[in-house]
Amino acid sequence: xxxxxxxxxxxxxxxxxxxxSFTVSAGEVVGLLGPNGAGKTTVLxxxxxxxxxxxxxxxxxxxxxxxxxxxxxxxxxxxxxxTALYQRLTxxxxxxxxxxxxxxxxxxxAPRIETLVTRxxxxxxxxxxxxxxxxxxxxxxxxxxxxxxxxxxLILDEPxxxxxxxxxxxxxxxxxxxxxxxxxxxxxxxxxxxxxSLCDRVVLLHRGRVLDQGTIAEVCARAGARTLxxxxxxxxxxxxxx
Amino acid sequence: MRPRIVLHIFRKDLVETLRDRRTVVMxxxxxxLIYPLLFxxxxxxxxxxxxxxxxxxxxxxxWGPVPEDALRAVEQQARADIVDRRPDPPSDPExxxxxxxxxxxxxxxxxxxxxxxxxSIPVRVLSDSTSVDSDAMERRxxxxxxxxxxxxxxxxxxxxxxxxxxxxPLDVHEDDLADAARxxxxxxxxxxxxxxxxLVATSGFYAALDLTAGEKERGTLxxxxxxPVRSVEIVAGKYLAVLALTLAAxxxxxxxxxxxLSRATAAMGAGARFSLGLSSAGAIFLTVLPAALLIVALLMxxxxxxxxxxxxxxxxxxxxxxxxxxxxxSFLPGAELTPGTALVPLLNVTLLVHDILVGKAGATxxxxxxxxxxxxxxxxxxxxxRVFQTEQVLLSGEKPWRDVFSPGVRxxxxxxxxxxxxxxxxxxxxxxxxxxxVERRGGVVALILVSQLGFFLVPSLVWCRLFRxxxxxxxxxxxxxxxxxxxxxxxxxxxxxxxxxVWAQLLRFPGARAYSDWLGELLGKQGQLGLWTAxxxxxxLPAVAEEVTFRGVVLAGLRRSGSRWxxxxxxxxxxxxxHINPYxxxxxxxxxxxxxxxxxxxxxxxxxxxxxxxxxxxxxxxDRVPGLAEQLRSPVPLxxxxxxxxxxxxxxxxxxxxxxxEPPGPAPVSLASP
Numbered sequence: 001x002x003x004x005x006x007x008x009x010x011x012x013x014x015x016x017x018x019x020x021s022f023t024v025s026a027g028e029v030v031g032l033l034g035p036n037g038a039g040k041t042t043v044l045x046x047x048x049x050x051x052x053x054x055x056x057x058x059x060x061x062x063x064x065x066x067x068x069x070x071x072x073x074x075x076x077x078x079x080x081x082x083t084a085l086y087q088r089l090t091x092x093x094x095x096x097x098x099x100x101x102x103x104x105x106x107x108x109x110a111p112r113i114e115t116l117v118t119r120x121x122x123x124x125x126x127x128x129x130x131x132x133x134x135x136x137x138x139x140x141x142x143x144x145x146x147x148x149x150x151x152x153x154l155i156l157d158e159p160x161x162x163x164x165x166x167x168x169x170x171x172x173x174x175x176x177x178x179x180x181x182x183x184x185x186x187x188x189x190x191x192x193x194x195x196x197s198l199c200d201r202v203v204l205l206h207r208g209r210v211l212d213q214g215t216i217a218e219v220c221a222r223a224g225a226r227t228l229x230x231x232x233x234x235x236x237x238x239x240x241x242x
Numbered sequence: 243m244r245p246r247i248v249l250h251i252f253r254k255d256l257v258e259t260l261r262d263r264r265t266v267v268m269x270x271x272x273x274x275l276i277y278p279l280l281f282x283x284x285x286x287x288x289x290x291x292x293x294x295x296x297x298x299x300x301x302x303x304x305w306g307p308v309p310e311d312a313l314r315a316v317e318q319q320a321r322a323d324i325v326d327r328r329p330d331p332p333s334d335p336e337x338x339x340x341x342x343x344x345x346x347x348x349x350x351x352x353x354x355x356x357x358x359x360x361x362s363i364p365v366r367v368l369s370d371s372t373s374v375d376s377d378a379m380e381r382r383x384x385x386x387x388x389x390x391x392x393x394x395x396x397x398x399x400x401x402x403x404x405x406x407x408x409x410x411p412l413d414v415h416e417d418d419l420a421d422a423a424r425x426x427x428x429x430x431x432x433x434x435x436x437x438x439x440x441l442v443a444t445s446g447f448y449a450a451l452d453l454t455a456g457e458k459e460r461g462t463l464x465x466x467x468x469x470p471v472r473s474v475e476i477v478a479g480k481y482l483a484v485l486a487l488t489l490a491a492x493x494x495x496x497x498x499x500x501x502x503l504s505r506a507t508a509a510m511g512a513g514a515r516f517s518l519g520l521s522s523a524g525a526i527f528l529t530v531l532p533a534a535l536l537i538v539a540l541l542m543x544x545x546x547x548x549x550x551x552x553x554x555x556x557x558x559x560x561x562x563x564x565x566x567x568x569x570x571x572s573f574l575p576g577a578e579l580t581p582g583t584a585l586v587p588l589l590n591v592t593l594l595v596h597d598i599l600v601g602k603a604g605a606t607x608x609x610x611x612x613x614x615x616x617x618x619x620x621x622x623x624x625x626x627x628r629v630f631q632t633e634q635v636l637l638s639g640e641k642p643w644r645d646v647f648s649p650g651v652r653x654x655x656x657x658x659x660x661x662x663x664x665x666x667x668x669x670x671x672x673x674x675x676x677x678x679x680v681e682r683r684g685g686v687v688a689l690i691l692v693s694q695l696g697f698f699l700v701p702s703l704v705w706c707r708l709f710r711x712x713x714x715x716x717x718x719x720x721x722x723x724x725x726x727x728x729x730x731x732x733x734x735x736x737x738x739x740x741x742x743x744v745w746a747q748l749l750r751f752p753g754a755r756a757y758s759d760w761l762g763e764l765l766g767k768q769g770q771l772g773l774w775t776a777x778x779x780x781x782x783l784p785a786v787a788e789e790v791t792f793r794g795v796v797l798a799g800l801r802r803s804g805s806r807w808x809x810x811x812x813x814x815x816x817x818x819x820x821h822i823n824p825y826x827x828x829x830x831x832x833x834x835x836x837x838x839x840x841x842x843x844x845x846x847x848x849x850x851x852x853x854x855x856x857x858x859x860x861x862x863x864x865d866r867v868p869g870l871a872e873q874l875r876s877p878v879p880l881x882x883x884x885x886x887x888x889x890x891x892x893x894x895x896x897x898x899x900x901x902x903x904e905p906p907g908p909a910p911v912s913l914a915s916p
Contacts, residue, residue, distance in 0.1 A: 050467045051633055070470040078468035084461030088261040089254070100250045101469040129261070145465075 001026045001153050001184035002047060007056035009042050009208075016042040017208040020056070024184045026152065029175065031195040032188040033228075034205035035236055040188045043205065044157050047186065048078045060153050074102060077146035080157040084142070087131030091122050091141035094130065095148050102149035116144040120174065136167030143174060153184045160194060172198055192229045202228070204235055211235045243474055243659075243803055251471070251479025252486075255453055259487055265448045269491040277495075277502045291374065299323050300379040303342065305331040306354035309363055315390035316352070320382040330356055339368040349379035424600075430503050431599035435592040436569035437499055438492065438526070442534045443565040445491035446541050447558060449484045454545035455554030477542070477630035481623070485538045492530065496523065525598050529608065532615035533591040537565060539622030543629045564588070572596050579603075581675065584611055587618040609824050614674065616819070617667035624660045657711055659808075662799020665705050666816045669791070673697045673820060687771070690779045699787035702795045717794035722844040722897065729894035730840070730849035734856040736886030737836060741857065742875070743884070744832045748825045758825075776862045785855035792817040792834065793841040793850045801842070810838040833857070839891070845898035 002024035009017040017039040024030040034040050045051040047058050049069045058065050061075035086094055095116060099109040117126050120140045125133055130141060139159070146154065156175070160168040175185055175198060189195055195202060196216060203213040212219050212235055216228050223231035259265050303326035304313055316322050331353055332338040339351040351368040358364055365387060369380035396406040420428070457463040466476060500523070540561050548554035568588035571577040572595070579593040584607075594611045597603035657665075673693065680692045706716055713719060722730065749755055771779065796816050800809040817838075818831030837850040864871045873879060 045464075048468045050464060073468060073470040076468070078465070080461065080464070084465045086254070086258055086462055087460065088258045093254075093257075097250065097254050098469060101247065101466075101471055103470070 001028075001061055002030075002155070002186055003057075003059040004043065004047060005057040005059070007043060007046055007058065008054050009039075009046060009051060010054045015208050017046070017053075020205070020208070020210055022203045022210065022213055024153070024186050026184050027179055027182045028200045029179050029185040029187055029198050031199035031202040032186060032205060033192070033195060033202055033232060037207075038205045039208035040205055041157060042208070044078075044155050044186070044188055048076060048155055049073050074149060075152055077149070077151040077154045078157075079143055079146040079154070079159050085130040085138055085145070088129055090127045090129055091133075091144065092117065092126045094141060094145055098145050099148050104149060112148065112150075116147060120144040120147075121170075136163055136170075139163055139167060139171065143171060147178075152182070154178060154186070156185065156187045156189075158189055159187070160189065160191060168194075192232060196228050204232065206236050243472065243478060243805070243808075245805075247471055247475045248478045248482070251476060252482045255480050255483035256486060259449045259452060259483060262448075262452060265452060265487075268448050269445045269487060270494055274494055274498045277498050278505075281502045281505070295375065295378045298375075300349045300382055301325045301347070302379075302383060303328070303339070303348050303351040304354075305335060305351060306356055307358055307363075308352050308354045308365060311394075312363075312365065312387060312390055313352075315393075316383055316386050319386035319389060320379075322350075322379075322383060322386075326351075336368065340370065343368075343370045343373065343376050346375070349376050350383050352383070427599050427601070430500075431596045432572055433503070434496075434499065434526075434599060435572035435595040436566075438496065438530050438595060439533060439537075439565050439569040439588060439592060440562075441492050441495045442488055442530060442537050443541070443562050445495070446484050446488035446534070446538045447562065449487045450538065450541035450545045451548075451551060451554045451558060453480045453484060454542055455548035455557075456551050458546070458548070459550045473631045474627055477627050481538060481542055481626060484542060485534065488534055488538055489531070492534065493527065496526070522598060525603075525608065526595055529591055529594050529598065529611065532612055532619045533588055535619035536587055536615065536622040537561070539619060539626045543622070543626035546626075546629055568592055579607060579611070584614055585671070585675070587615060591615055605824055606822065609822050609827070610674065613670055613819050613822065617670045620663045620667040624664050627660055656802055657706075657709060657716060657795065657799035659800050659803045659812075661709065662796045663812075663816075665701075665799070666796055666819075669697065669701060670819065672701065674822075687775075687779060690783065694783045694787040698791040702787075702791045705795055711798075716798045717790055718798075718841060718845055718847045720846050720848075720899070722846040722849055723899045725893060726844035726846065726849060726897040726899070729890045729897055730844070730852055732886050732890030732893065733836070733840060733849070734853045736883035736890065737833075737853045738857045738860050738874075739880055739883035739887055740836050741829055741833050742880065744829045745825075746875075748828060751825070773862070773866065777859055780862050781855050781859035784858055785851045788817070789837070789841075789847050789851045789854055793837055793847050797838055797841055806842055810835060810842060813838045836887075836891075840894055843894045843897055849894075 004020050004022050007017055007020040008015070020039075020043055022030065032040050032043065042051065046053045046056075047060065049058070049065050049072050052065070058072070060072045063071040063075060065072060085091075086097075089097065092113060095113045096109065099112065104112065117123055120143060122137075122141055122144060125137050125141075130138060133141065143159070154175070159175075160171055163171070172194060175187070179185055187195070187199060199216065201213065201215050202219055204211040204219065212222060214222070220226065220228060220231045223234040225231035225234050300316075300320055300322035302316060302320075302322045302324050304324050305326075305328045307329070313324055317324060326342070326348060335351070335353050339348070339353075342348040342351070349369065353366040353368055354363060367380055367384050367387070370376040371380075392409070395409040399409045400406055418425070457466075467473075541558055544557050544561060545554050548557045565588060568586075569592055571589050571592045577583070577593060579590065579597055583593055584590045590611045594603055594607060597607065676697055677689065677693055680689050703713070706713055745758070749758060792813050797809055797813040800812045803809060803812075814831045814834030814837075817834035818827040818829075821827050821830040837853060840853065841847055841850045860874075864874075874883075
């Protein structure tokens with residue numbers, strides 16, 4: 001469903017990503033793990049059609065970025081952890097706005113918004129301006145926004161950063177539900193606990209390159225570690241030492 | 243570009259901006275309050291000061307042998323007290339006077355050098371012009387002394403047995419020919435242009451900043467980029483939102499200033515009177531519109547380069563200063579609207595608004611400034627669009643300017659709408675100033691040859707070469723289908739009626755008849771040429787050169803907008819704008835609509851050339867065949883020609899030849915593309 005083939009991105013002399021390849025199938029959660037500056041956000045932005053790769057290819061639900069950018073974006077929900085919502089719009093207005101940008105007919109949009117408001121428990125604050133919401137409320141509204149066009153693939157960039165335990169758990173449950181419904185999810189996170197509990201496979205990224213990928217057990221085995229955290233430290237530590 | 247998506251973005255941005263109290267207060271509330279308050283406060287302070295000065299008795303010193311009768315006249319007529327009387331002046335009278343006036347002990351010092359006597363006694367009036375009090379008292383004292391001097395002269399004349407009137411050989415009275423309304427307009431002409439430009443900039447400042455740098459800082463721009471939306475749609479929606487807010491705020495403020503000025507001048511009594519009529523307000527609005535288009539484009543293009551709101555404020559400040567500088571021209575007495583100043587963006591608007599207010603501006607001046615300003619505005623909008631298409635800019639990358647001006651994306655196999663409009667803007671400036679130069683130095687033949695070849699045909703071919711686009715596809719250099727040819731013959735035979743009908747309607751408006759006569763006289767000059775030379779210069783050459791430019795390069799770029807309406811209307815408007823005079827612009831736009839439509843439907847530039855050729859050729863014949871003009875304007879031929887045109891239009895629809903070798907991209911005739 002989500003496919004990165006030899007993705008590279010250069011900014012002059014700086015290489016942000018180099019020959020990154022992996023896939024995420026329908027109904028699967030893949031974790032994109034790496035330290036700060038590993039190139040995770042660059043890779044996610046290229047997959048979302050926001051950044052143009054210097055080389056390589058992106059495919060989401062069979063659509064590439066060349067000439068099919070709209071189909072690609074329609075197949076994708078994108079969520080970042082910095083709760084980027086319009087401060088002076090209400091969650092309901094945000095959902096309506098993005099629904100319209102995704103060309104959802106007005107007749108279908110209203111019931112879709114109500115479904116999302118109920119599903120993500122926004123009722124209490126759906127008509128309050130986003131600027132007046134707590135971080136948790138904002139992120140619940142934001143995930144509803146990512147789901148507004150019912151995408152078959154989700155890209156999540158640090159979605160639980162700075163959230164309390166309750167909201168974090170709420171979001172992880174929402175992602176599990178989406179996986180159960182067949183959604184392909186690519187999750188970038190620093191919280192390795194979240195990755196262990198949620199991801200079917202992981203991709204370790206460092207200095208723009210893929211160090212390893214596979215199931216958590218496979219990655220741990222190859223690193224000679226018992227936990228994902230140990231495996232992560234072992235692989236990244238090896239790279240730093242090298 | 244999809245208008246509905248642009249509309250969604252526009253609506254959202256407008257709502258969000260109007261909910262921002264800071265923007266609303268800065269754009270609407272502060273200026274709406276500040277002018278009345280400022281004028282009321284300043285007016286009140288000035289009135290209070292005037293009253294205080296009227297009531298205050300002048301404190302005057304008299305040093306040296308100042309005549310006693312002169313002092314009495316000063317005491318009585320200037321309502322002064324001689325508070326410091328010294329028979330001998332101090333050693334340094336200026337320094338002493340300066341000290342006493344500065345300390346407000348005295349207002350004025352009268353100084354007569356010791357030993358002065360005889361029929362003419364020198365009296366110096368020492369005052370400080372930088373002190374309001376001293377300066378006002380000096381005028382009172384000097385007037386009293388002058389009047390007393392005149393009275394002394396009359397007494398002496400009488401004593402000499404002459405008539406008192408002989409002392410006044412010329413009885414001079416000053417009368418101002420300008421009435422109160424003109425004086426008021428002159429006052430407003432100094433203030434309004436400056437205020438309007440500054441208002442446009444300040445009204446758009448915070449909205450542009452919030453929707454560019456503000457959105458980047460909050461991370462919402464990235465969220466928007468993940469939706470199926472083109473960068474050009476984002477910039478168009480945001481641009482329209484800022485523009486709408488700017489224009490609304492400017493109009494509110496214009497009303498506020500006009501009312502305040504009206505009140506302020508009314509308080510001046512017969513001195514001046516000002517009221518802004520609807521027609522003047524409309525003309526000013528239309529003049530300021532392209533300036534607003536440019537200012538908003540610059541604010542957005544520069545604002546989006548900043549990574550935060552605070553950084554954006556620093557980036558936008560130079561633009562505000564430039565606008566203030568351009569607006570300052572209205573205060574300069576020597577600044578005039580000339581072909582040179584009409585080229586300078588914003589300055590030209592300042593000077594034109596000034597001329598409109600004092601009643602000096604004509605329709606041609608308005609159109610020239612509008613066209614030049616529009617050309618600048620198009621360049622500004624293109625810059626904004628280009629900046630918004632740079633991913634390094636949108637994602638807060640380092641050194642975003644490097645990507646904006648990198649040459650790598652310039653070359654391509656298709657012209658874009660922005661590219662076509664940039665071409666039109668460059669051509670407009672080139673044509674306007676080039677024509678003025680050629681007109682001065684050469685005759686009608688040189689003018690036609692240089693303008694058609696030098697300003698249209700050659701630049702069009704150079705532009706295509708510069709951007710490495712294939713000439714055949716860009717200019718649609720292909721034969722139409724048989725149906726296309728049949729329609730072309732009908733449209734060539736009757737197409738002239740479109741221009742004729744539009745002209746007939748336009749002639750009802752004031753000024754159109756005079757322009758029509760002038761144009762007829764100009765075209766009549768080709769009567770001196772031989773028939774074939776005239777047909778070559780007036781019919782064939784423009785038919786080829788103008789079609790290559792407007793239905794070739796301009797239409798080719800606009801076709802890539804994905805909307806046939808934008809392509810036809812845009813190319814027709816650009817074609818119309820090149821005719822400068824407002825009436826001619828309208829008539830040429832109507833003809834441009836026909837030619838653009840035909841070019842799109844036939845997929846060829848050749849039918850338009852033929853229609854253009856026949857239309858212009860007919861114009862040549864009208865001056866040479868007596869009675870032809872009257873015959874063509876009579877109802878039967880006109881109706882027949884219109885009917886032929888209608889049939890031709892029906893026939894031309896969909897007559898395009900399928901072109902398998904057409905370059906890839908959005909289908910040129912689709913109403914909307916994703």
